[in-house]
Amino acid sequence: MEYYEIRDTDDNFINEYKATVDHSEAEWITKLSELKEKLANKQFRDSWSFGKLKAFDFSRHLYQPLIHFSNNDILKISPVPLNEGEYEFVKDLKEYFISSPEILEEKELLLLRNQSKGKGVGFFEAENFYPDFIIWIVHDDKQYVSFIDPKGLTRVHGFDDPKIRFHRTIKDIENRLGDPNIVLNSFIISNTFRREIAWWSKGSTKEQDFSNKHVLFQKEDKTTYISELIETTLASS
Secondary structure (H helix, E strand, O other): OOOOOOOOOOOOOOOOOEEEEOOOOHHHHHHHHHHHHHHHOOOOOOEEEEOOEEEEOOOOEOOOOEEEOOOOOOEEEEOOOEOHHHHHHHHHHHHHHHOOOHHHOOOEEEEEEOOOOOOOOOEHHHOOEOOOEEEEEEEOOEEEEEEEEEEOOOOOOOOOOHHHHHHHHHHHHHHHHOOOOEEEEEEEEEOOOHHHHHHHHOOOOOHHHHHOOOEEEOOOOOOOHHHHHHHHHHHOO
16 A cells, blocks of 8 residues: 555546436436536536536536436436435535635645545455545645545444444554655544434434544534534644
């Protein structure tokens, strides 16, 4: 395992999306052609939507646009679009960034969606875990690199799950790689309510029980979980 400089030839960068629709779906074909033309002519701005399909941008993401859509029998999109939890995470991060919090002054924030097996960054130490996103916060010569995975937790069996434990495992990786200017972190963004997995802490719903394990809650802590993620990242070493 090693650090490497990410380039635009990396498999995590998407040059095109492929949309597949039956030739009888005239309205979908018209709308998809409209989106294609906007992108080709560099006229795409902020967001575009039709039905449940949404294309949107975020200036700190390393390519544009991102797409949110629940695949159905009418339309298939490849690579797989963002699901609801992933979309909400990017939207919340964008809103946080636009608010220009003082904590990000003189720092650069960057985001990249991590592709799945075979293309993205994966960790065999956590049973071939491919987190959904990578965040960089760059400050002078230091890079804080965090791996973020929004997910439901009703089927995750407690704090001993390898994806949850990864917040500790990644510090071991950081120590092995030995670059003092790179700080690694991992976070799980739960779109399951804390009360639904209270049994993880033997009946406790204390926020700190989960925060200490880098498990943040997207729904009940909607206005604070991004700031907690950023603050925890910058406080780590």
